Amino acid sequence: MSQGRRDYIAGFLSETGTGARYTESYFLWYANVIAGAGNTTVYQYTIPTGKKLAINRFIFSSDSPAINRVLFTIDDIIKAGVHFSNYAVYPVSDQNPFYVSAGEVLKLLVYNTHNESHTFYVTIIGCLETL
Secondary structure, three states, rough: OOOOOOOOOOOOOOOOOOOOOOOOOEEEEEEEEEEEOOOEEEEEOOOOOOEEEEEEEEEEEEEOOOEEEEEEEEEEEEEEEEEOOOOOEEEEEOOOOEEEEEOOOEEEEEEEEOOOOOEEEEEEEEEEEEE
16 A cells, blocks of 8 residues: 555545545445436435535446436536436546535436336445534
8 A cells, every 4th residue: 555545435536625624434325216207306415514525426327228317416506417328427526526515405316318217326425524
C-alpha cells in the first residue's frame, strides 16, 4: 500500500473536501420496482445538521431493455440527468464532487420508459463529512 492512501470504497478511491474534522464512508445501494411508463423517487435523504455529503459516483442498473432516465436533484433543483439502458456509472469527480450541505434534500427520481414494470438499482458512493 502506498503512503498516505485514503480508504477505498467498493473499488473507488473516495476523496473528501478540506476542512472536515471527521469523514465516514457513504455507500448506499437501493432497489425499487417501477411500474411501466411510470416514475418514482427511489431515494431521498436530508443531510443532517453539522454534516456535508460529498458524492463521487452514481451507479444505475435495471433489467429494462428501454433507455430510462434518472434525475439527481438537490432541493428539487435538477443537478444532473442520466439516460441509461441496462447499466451506467456516472462518475461525478474524485477531485470535485457534488456537495450537499446540511438541511438540503438529495433525491434520485427514476423514469421507467418501458411499458412493463422493471426493477431499478441505484448506488451512491461518497463521504459524509462532519464539519
